């Protein structure tokens with residue numbers, strides 16, 4: 001289980017700690033923080049609280065099923081997808097510190113600077129990852145990543161958010177997700193550790209449950225869609241064959257909803273794999289608003305994230321919706337897979 005360390009904020013925040021309080025206490029440590037970020041984050045928390053209540057009622061109210069439209073990814077848009085996207089666009093876009101928004105559901109960046117906005121934050125999100133699972137009550141999630149516009153003196157002078165947003169994951173100032181499951185849990189980092197909150201429906205607040213989460217270095221559990229293994233790279237097939245040996249002794253867990261699979265690994269350790277396949281030669285998961293935020297979180301928690309040869313956070317995106325192969329989880333488990341990818345084969349017994 002991820003270790004929980006003593007809160008460095010406890011002296012500031014005795015007793016019940018909400019995510020807003022936590023962000024403000026966090027910001028007190030950074031003189032330049034102006035409270036803009038905590039107001040920005042409140043846009044995400046309010047939108048996801050509303051979404052959590054809708055997800056809980058899926059089936060009771062007419063939000064099951066598809067809208068009949070396709071998104072930029074060529075995927076069928078679920079009714080809740082559309083609702084989640086509209087909610088996040090509205091609640092985050094309302095914050096004047098935001099200069100642009102990007103979503104899995106929108107083909108291009110929503111440029112708020114066109115309206116004379118001078119916000120420095122660039123917010124990217126997957127509004128409802130795993131939404132195809134909604135109709136069968138499998139957990140889904142919202143993933144977000146926050147960048148800032150490059151320094152250019154006066155924000156309004158020059159610059160184009162459509163290109164400025166194409167920054168490597170190392171430039172993220174914050175990232176996180178909300179998992180809509182048996183509990184609604186929010187996990188975020190601003191580069192100062194990974195912190196977990198649970199939505200208390202009785203008070204309508206995300207309440208701190210763990211700070212500075214650390215993912216276990218080893219855990220013999222892998223998470224992959226084995227149906228695709230016939231067209232995985234041979235080195236990945238060799239890794240999976242090894243995990244099934246008695247000596248290796250691995251188990252397998254796969255929800256098919258990235259946020260749920262990732263959260264289990266953050267809490268208990270393991271390795272999530274989405275390798276290149278014949279159907280998805282560049283992998284399926286998107287770099288900017290799925291792989292990058294989760295890579296930021298896992299590295300802050302002591303884990304690792306690769307696309308194969310490269311660290312995810314060092315990849316410079318060429319396109320907003322580009323996909324990437326993804327191997328993410330416990331540092332020791334990623335290292336074993338990496339050895340297979342480098343042709344070094346299995347670790348010594």
Ligand code: P6P
Pocket residue numbers: 129130131132225256257258259284
């Ligand atoms: P597959 C959901 O559609 C998603 O984008 C991720 O949440 C999930 O990890 C992945 O696709 C599952 O893909 O090919 O195994 O169905």
